[in-house]
Amino acid sequence: MKNKAFLHRFGFAIQGLQDGWRRERSFRTQALIGLIVVLGAALLGISGIWLAVIGLAIAVVLAAELFNSALEALVDHLHPEVHPEIRVVKDMAAAGVLLVCLGALTVGLLFLAAHS
Numbered sequence: 001m002k003n004k005a006f007l008h009r010f011g012f013a014i015q016g017l018q019d020g021w022r023r024e025r026s027f028r029t030q031a032l033i034g035l036i037v038v039l040g041a042a043l044l045g046i047s048g049i050w051l052a053v054i055g056l057a058i059a060v061v062l063a064a065e066l067f068n069s070a071l072e073a074l075v076d077h078l079h080p081e082v083h084p085e086i087r088v089v090k091d092m093a094a095a096g097v098l099l100v101c102l103g104a105l106t107v108g109l110l111f112l113a114a115h116s
């Protein structure tokens with residue numbers, strides 16, 4: 001499975017996006033919020049740099065959610081039983097998503113403050 005051509009690897013990534021969309025409600029919610037924010041920003045005609053920062057914040061949130069979901073799926077598959085270490089792994093992954101979401105929220109608040 002190693003060293004596949006770029007198009008193959010791109011296909012795997014698209015498949016991962018579809019799996020994330022199909023299996024994870026939080027990913028769907030965050031993706032829809034991101035879409036609404038980008039559409040709203042485009043309608044307001046905001047400047048290029050703000051669009052870039054907001055787009056990056058949305059992409060980082062979605063990527064963090066996918067990493068978190070992938071880790072959860074792996075852990076649940078390898079170790080379905082309850083275990084204190086699994087709790088730590090899942091809670092730390094969830095904390096990572098929370099931090100990224102707080103960062104994105106800060107970007108949103110700074111944008112609103114700069115445009116009000």
Ligand SMILES: Nc1ncnc2c1ncn2[C@@H]1O[C@H](COP(=O)(O)OP(=O)(O)OP(=O)(O)O)[C@@H](O)[C@H]1O
Nearest residue numbers: 024026072079080081082083084086087090091094
């Ligand atoms: N196998 C386990 N052993 C110990 N604690 C667990 C285990 N599975 C889940 N937990 C605890 O329950 C919390 C929620 O776990 P869960 O897998 O349902 O995550 P979730 O973020 O709610 O996932 P989903 O996106 O599937 O709703 C974890 O953060 C962890 O604290």
